Amino acid sequence: MSRYIVRRLAFAALLVIVVSSASMILARLAPGDYVDLSLPPEASAEAKAQARARLGLDRSIGAQYLEWLGAAIRLDFGRSFLYDRPVRELIPGRAANTAVLALTALAVATLVGLPLGVVSGSRRGPLSGTIRFISLVLLSMPPLLTSLFLVFVAARTGWFPIGGIGESVLDRLHHLVVPAMAIGLPLAAVLERLQAQAMGEVIGAPFVLAALARGVTRSRVVWHSALKPSLRHVAAVYGLIVGSLLSGSFVVEVITAWPGLGSLMLDALRARDIYLVTGCAGTGALFLACGTLFSDLALGVVDPRASERVQEAA
Amino acid sequence: MLTAAAACRSGQSSASKTAALTNIVVRSGGSLIASIRTEPGSFNRYVHRDAGADLVSILTHAKLVRINKATQLVEPWLADSWSASEDGRAFTLKLHPGVTFSDGQPLTADDVVFSFQAVYALGPEGPLGDALQVEGRRLEVAAVDASTVSIVFPVTYAPGVRILDNLPIYPKHRLEAALRAGKIHDAWGLSTPPSELAGLGPFVLADYVPGQRLVFDRNPRYFRKAADGTALPYLDRMTVEITPDPNTELLRLEAGQIDAMTIEVAPESYAAVKRAADAGKVKLADLGVGYNADTLWFNLKPGAFAGDPRAAWLQRDELRKAISLAVDRKIFADTVFLGAAEPVYGPETPANKQWYWGRPTAHDPAAARQLLASIGLTDRNGDGMLEDAGGRPARFTLLTQKGRPNLERSVAVIRDELKKIGVTVDVVTLEGLALIERFARTRQYEAVYFTVSKTDTDPAVNLDFWASYGGAHIWNFAQKTPATEWERRIDELIVRQIAAPDPAERKRLYDQIQEIFADHLPMVYFAAPRIFVASSVRMINVTPALLRPQLLWAPEAVAVVH
Numbered sequence: 118m119s120r121y122i123v124r125r126l127a128f129a130a131l132l133v134i135v136v137s138s139a140s141m142i143l144a145r146l147a148p149g150d151y152v153d154l155s156l157p158p159e160a161s162a163e164a165k166a167q168a169r170a171r172l173g174l175d176r177s178i179g180a181q182y183l184e185w186l187g188a189a190i191r192l193d194f195g196r197s198f199l200y201d202r203p204v205r206e207l208i209p210g211r212a213a214n215t216a217v218l219a220l221t222a223l224a225v226a227t228l229v230g231l232p233l234g235v236v237s238g239s240r241r242g243p244l245s246g247t248i249r250f251i252s253l254v255l256l257s258m259p260p261l262l263t264s265l266f267l268v269f270v271a272a273r274t275g276w277f278p279i280g281g282i283g284e285s286v287l288d289r290l291h292h293l294v295v296p297a298m299a300i301g302l303p304l305a306a307v308l309e310r311l312q313a314q315a316m317g318e319v320i321g322a323p324f325v326l327a328a329l330a331r332g333v334t335r336s337r338v339v340w341h342s343a344l345k346p347s348l349r350h351v352a353a354v355y356g357l358i359v360g361s362l363l364s365g366s367f368v369v370e371v372i373t374a375w376p377g378l379g380s381l382m383l384d385a386l387r388a389r390d391i392y393l394v395t396g397c398a399g400t401g402a403l404f405l406a407c408g409t410l411f412s413d414l415a416l417g418v419v420d421p422r423a424s425e426r427v428q429e430a431a
Numbered sequence: 432m433l434t435a436a437a438a439c440r441s442g443q444s445s446a447s448k449t450a451a452l453t454n455i456v457v458r459s460g461g462s463l464i465a466s467i468r469t470e471p472g473s474f475n476r477y478v479h480r481d482a483g484a485d486l487v488s489i490l491t492h493a494k495l496v497r498i499n500k501a502t503q504l505v506e507p508w509l510a511d512s513w514s515a516s517e518d519g520r521a522f523t524l525k526l527h528p529g530v531t532f533s534d535g536q537p538l539t540a541d542d543v544v545f546s547f548q549a550v551y552a553l554g555p556e557g558p559l560g561d562a563l564q565v566e567g568r569r570l571e572v573a574a575v576d577a578s579t580v581s582i583v584f585p586v587t588y589a590p591g592v593r594i595l596d597n598l599p600i601y602p603k604h605r606l607e608a609a610l611r612a613g614k615i616h617d618a619w620g621l622s623t624p625p626s627e628l629a630g631l632g633p634f635v636l637a638d639y640v641p642g643q644r645l646v647f648d649r650n651p652r653y654f655r656k657a658a659d660g661t662a663l664p665y666l667d668r669m670t671v672e673i674t675p676d677p678n679t680e681l682l683r684l685e686a687g688q689i690d691a692m693t694i695e696v697a698p699e700s701y702a703a704v705k706r707a708a709d710a711g712k713v714k715l716a717d718l719g720v721g722y723n724a725d726t727l728w729f730n731l732k733p734g735a736f737a738g739d740p741r742a743a744w745l746q747r748d749e750l751r752k753a754i755s756l757a758v759d760r761k762i763f764a765d766t767v768f769l770g771a772a773e774p775v776y777g778p779e780t781p782a783n784k785q786w787y788w789g790r791p792t793a794h795d796p797a798a799a800r801q802l803l804a805s806i807g808l809t810d811r812n813g814d815g816m817l818e819d820a821g822g823r824p825a826r827f828t829l830l831t832q833k834g835r836p837n838l839e840r841s842v843a844v845i846r847d848e849l850k851k852i853g854v855t856v857d858v859v860t861l862e863g864l865a866l867i868e869r870f871a872r873t874r875q876y877e878a879v880y881f882t883v884s885k886t887d888t889d890p891a892v893n894l895d896f897w898a899s900y901g902g903a904h905i906w907n908f909a910q911k912t913p914a915t916e917w918e919r920r921i922d923e924l925i926v927r928q929i930a931a932p933d934p935a936e937r938k939r940l941y942d943q944i945q946e947i948f949a950d951h952l953p954m955v956y957f958a959a960p961r962i963f964v965a966s967s968v969r970m971i972n973v974t975p976a977l978l979r980p981q982l983l984w985a986p987e988a989v990a991v992v993h
Contacts, residue, residue: 149864155472157480157558158871159895159902161909164555165872171556171616200641201473201620207641265678272682279683280674282643372676376642380675384469384642389864 122410129406133399140398141185144391145178151198151389172198185392194399195392199384204396207381212363212400214282215370215377217289218296219362225301226308231351233305234312238347239320239339248309255306264299264372271295280374296373300366304358308351315347322346356412363404457972459661461991462668465691465983466680470641470673474628475619476599477550480558482979486671486693490647490986491533492599493631493654495524495543495580496592500976500984503785503888505593509538509600509631509654510580519587519932526578530654532602534629540574545603547572549615556616561895561902562597562886566926570594587930589937590891602629633664633987645671655987665972665990681965685712690967690991693980695721698768699836704965713965716975720773720782722888724959725841727754727829727880731906731953733914735874740821745877749802751952755792756799758848764958767840772958777945778896780959782977783888786938788945799852810853817853826855830869831880833860841957842880870905883954890941891929897944898922906953917951968992
C-alpha cells in the first residue's frame with residue numbers, strides 16, 4: 118500500500134510540473150503582457166522595453182522557462198508582478214482560505230446531499246419527489262446564479278455579511294456562510310442524485326431483499342446494510358470533487374470576494390502575472406492529485422474490490 | 432509678477448457648507464468603509480498608475496497644489512502661495528510652515544526637489560514623468576531655502592502650477608538611499624511594511640492584507656485644519672475593501688456593509704440603486720454629464736492597409752464623417768446608457784464648461800450615403816449594401832473590449848446603424864490586454880471602439896493626445912513628422928495654446944483646434960454618460976466630483992454621522 122501511495126505522490130509531482138509548465142508557457146504566449154497592463158497604452162516603446170527588461174519579459178519563453186524551472190527546484194517560484202511578493206509567500210494563505218471554503222462546502226454537501234440521497238433513493242412518494250425537484254433546480258442553476266442569489270438574499274435580510282473574509286474566528290465563520298452555501302448546495306444536489314441512484318440499485322440487491330425477508334426493518338436495512346455498498350459511486354467521484362474544489366472556485370470567490378486561490382488565479386491571469394499564474398495552477402494541480410488519491414483510498418474503504426485493485430497496483 | 436492668493440476656495444469650506452445646508456453637524460471620529468475593484472499595483476505612485484495606487488496616494492500623500500475636482504480650480508496645498516516671473520516660466524512657491532511627514536520629520540524644499548528627481552530618475556517607465564514635462568522637457572526645480580522652491584518651466588506654460596497637482600511629495604529621508612542605489616522603482620512596493628511608509632496625507636497605511644483590504648488610520652500630524660480650527664481628517668479610520676464583483680459591491684452598499692464605492696454607478700445598476708435611494712438605504716447623486724466619452728477611431732497610420740483594396744476608403748475622412756452622420760445619438764444614448772447620457776461630437780463634453788466647443792452633427796443617413804458615394808462606395812448590385820468600385824463589400828472590423836457592457840452595447844448600436852446605410856461592421860470583442868496590444872503595440876487593426884480618458888480638463892495637460900508626436904495621439908501616435916497637414920496645424924496651435932498667457936486667447940486657439948478636429952474627425956464620439964454616485968446615508972461632508980474617485984478625492988473632509 119505504501120508503495121502505491123509513493124507512486125501516486127510521484128504522479129502528483131509530475132502532474133504539478135506539467136501543469137505549471139504548461140500554464141507558464143500559455144500565459145507567455147497569450148496576447149499582451151504585464152507591461153501592457155501596468156503602463157498606459159500610450160506609453161512609449163522605450164518605457165515598455167525598459168519595464169520588460171526589468172521584469173525579465175524581454176527574454177525568450179525557453180530561457181525564461183528554464184530559469185524558472187531551475188529556481189522552482191529550490192522552491193523559489195518567482196516573484197509576482199502584481200503583488201510584488203514572492204509567489205511562495207502569496208500562495209499558502211490563499212490556498213488555506215480556499216481549503217477552508219472547500220472543506221466547509223464539502224461538509225455541507227456531504228451532510229445534506231448524502232442523507233437526502235439515501236432517503237430519495239430508498240423510497241418513493243412526495244418526500245423523495247420534492248428532494249429530487251430541489252436537487253434538479255440546484256443542478257440546473259449555474260454557480261454564478263447561485264452565488265448572486267445567495268448574495269442577494271444576504272443583502273436583503275442582513276443575516277450574513279457579503280464579501281470579504283472577516284478577522285476573528287467567529288467573524289470568519291459568519292463570512293463563510295454565503296460562499297460555502299453557494300458552492301455546497303449545488304454540490305449537495307450532485308451527491309444527492311448520485312447517492313439516490315446508487316441506493317436505488319443497492320436496495321434491489323439480493324442481500325437487501327434477503328435481509329428484508331428475514332424481518333429486519335426497512336430503515337435498518339437502508340441505513341446499516343445498504344448504505345455502505347451504495348457509497349461506492351459517491352466515493353469514486355469524491356476525490357475529483359475535493360480536488361476541483363480545492364483548486365478554487367473562480368466564480369464564487371470573485372462574487373463573494375473570498376480571497377482564495379481561484380480569485381488569485383483570476384487576478385493573475387487578468388494581469389498576465391505569469392509566475393503567479395504558474396504557482397496557482399501548480400497548487401491547483403497538487404490539490405487535484407491529492408484529491409484523486411484520497412478518492413482511491415476512500416473507495417478502498419467502502420469497496421473491498423477496489424482495495425484489492427489498489428493492492429495489485431502496489 | 433503674478434501672485435496667487437492663499438485664500439482660494441477649498442474643498443473643506445465647500446464641504447462644510449454642504450453639511451450646513453443639510454443641518455448635520457460634522458464631528459471628528461468614526462470610521463468608514465470604501466471599496467475598490469482591484470488592489471493597487473504598488474504603494475509608490477511614482478511607478479504605478481492605477482485606481483488603487485491613486486487612491487492610496489490621495490489618502491496618504493499631499494501635493495504642492497491641488498486641483499479641486501469639484502470646481503477644477505487650483506488650490507494652495509503644501510504650497511501656501513506662489514509667484515510667477517514676467518515671462519510666466521519661473522515660479523517661486525512658499526511651503527506651508529510647520530508641515531511634518533507622518534513619521535514626524537519636517538517637510539522642506541529638499542523633499543520637493545527630491546520628489547522631482549525621483550520621478551525623473553524613473554525615465555519613461557515612470558507614469559508621472561511625462562505629466563511633469565512640457566513639450567518633452569523637464570522642469571528645473573531648486574530649493575531656494577528650507578521653505579521656498581523655485582520651479583522653471585522650459586517654455587512659457589499657461590496652466591502654470593496646475594501641473595504640480597500630478598506630483599505627491601515623498602520624504603527624501605526615507606527614499607534617498609533607494610534613489611541613489613538606482614532602486615527607486617522597487618521602493619515602496621506592496622511588500623513594504625506600512626511602518627516604512629511616510630507621507631503628508633490625511634491618513635497613514637496601517638495594514639494591508641493582499642486580496643482583502645487596506646486599512647488607513649488618521650495621520651495625527653496632518654497639516655490641514657477645518658475652517659473652525661478642527662484638526663483634519665475627521666475620520667479616525669478608513670478601510671478600503673477589495674470587492675472585485677460590481678454586483679456584490681452594490682449589494683454591500685445597499686446592505687450597509689460599505690459606505691462608498693470609488694467609481695460611479697454603472698447605467699445598468701442605476702434602477703436598483705435608485706430604488707434603494709428611494710427607500711432611504713443609500714444616497715444617490717446625479718453629477719451631470721461626465722468629462723469622458725468612449726470613442727471610435729480607425730487606424731490612420733499611413734500604409735497601414737497597403738495591399739488591401741479597401742485602402743482607398745478605410746482611412747478617408749468621409750468614412751468617419753458618414754459614420755458620425757449615420758449613428759442616431761438618441762438611440763445610442765438610450766441603448767447604451769439607458770437614456771442617462773448626452774450626445775457628444777468631439778473629445779470635450781459639455782461638462783468641461785471652460786473648454787467645450789461643440790458642432791452638433793444631425794442624424795442624417797442620406798447625407799452619410801452621399802459621403803460614402805463620394806469615396807466610391809455605392810450599392811452596385813441592388814442588395815441594399817454598399818460596394819466599392821471593384822464590387823467588394825463596404826465592410827470593416829471593429830474591435831472592442833470584451834466584458835464591458837457599455838462598450839459591447841455601443842458597438843452593437845454602431846453595427847446596426849451602419850447596416851442601415853449599407854456598411855457591414857464585423858464586431859470582434861477582445862480581452863482587454865489583447866485589444867491594447869492590437870492598437871498600441873502591433874497596430875494591426877482597422878477600427879477600435881474603446882475608452883480614451885483625458886487626465887485633466889485643461890487641454891495643455893493633454894498635449895500627448897493633441898500633438899502628432901504624442902503617445903496618446905491614438906489614431907497614429909508618435910509620428911516623427913505630422914502625417915497630414917491638419918495634424919501639423921494642430922501641432923502649431925496647441926503649442927501656441929499652451930504658451931498663451933491670456934485665457935481668452937487660449938480658449939480661441941483651443942476652439943480652432945477642436946474645429947479642425949471636427950473637420951477631419953480622427954475619432955468619432957457619440958454620447959457621454961451622466962455620472963451617478965452612491966454612498967451610505969451615514970457618509971457626510973462629501974463634495975462629489977465628476978472624476979474618480981468621485982466621493983473620496985478630498986478624504987480629509989469626509990465624515991460620518993455619529
